[in-house]
Amino acid sequence: MRPLKKLSKPSGTGHRFLWPVFFRWLPISLLAVAALAQTASEKPGVDVRRVGARLACLCGCKDSVATCSMLECGRSKPAKERIARMQTLGYADKQIVDAFIRDDGPAIYLAEPNAWGWIVPYALVGVGLVVIWLFLKKYRKPKPLAEIGPMEVDDPALEKYKDQIERDLANME
Numbered sequence: 001m002r003p004l005k006k007l008s009k010p011s012g013t014g015h016r017f018l019w020p021v022f023f024r025w026l027p028i029s030l031l032a033v034a035a036l037a038q039t040a041s042e043k044p045g046v047d048v049r050r051v052g053a054r055l056a057c058l059c060g061c062k063d064s065v066a067t068c069s070m071l072e073c074g075r076s077k078p079a080k081e082r083i084a085r086m087q088t089l090g091y092a093d094k095q096i097v098d099a100f101i102r103d104d105g106p107a108i109y110l111a112e113p114n115a116w117g118w119i120v121p122y123a124l125v126g127v128g129l130v131v132i133w134l135f136l137k138k139y140r141k142p143k144p145l146a147e148i149g150p151m152e153v154d155d156p157a158l159e160k161y162k163d164q165i166e167r168d169l170a171n172m173e
Contacts, residue, residue, distance in 0.1 A: 044066070044080045044083075044084070045084070047087055048066070048080050048083045048084050048087070049066040050066075050093065051066075051083050051087070051093050051096050051097065052064055052065035052066030052067075052076075052079065052080055052083060053065075053066045053067070053110070054093075054097050054109065054110050054112070055079065055097065055100050055108050055109065055110060056107065056108050056109070056110050057070075057073065057075050057076050057079070058075050058104065058107075058108060059073045059074060059075040059076065061073075064110055065079045065080060065083075066080075079100070083096055086099065097109065
């Protein structure tokens, strides 16, 4: 039986600097792959999120079961698992929501957003823009136009005062 060769670094000048970098990044890469694989298996499917969006999470946060952001939430994860099991058994979305309402009470139900939920924010932005426009229209002072030139006076009474001013200015010089 031949003795095993000792693992040695590759020879050559190009590999001399890459070998330590490879062993430095290898554990980090393996940890990243393991972490991503673990979180991918915990992510709920689109169907579970669709039903979970209609159910409030009862852990104390104000989110839905689908969007609960508390770490290690004791209500969201079991609810998602229950939704997934019920969907695999062939239950419709309404039947799943009704089962949760029956078990946890009507406080768990989150109604779908209606037209007011979409219209009100945009309407308020429009009202705000109108108020700003009216404010600017009322309090903005227009700048005098310099390119109009001297103003011509048609009133004879004003013409008399203009002549008087011209004479007074001439006497001052």
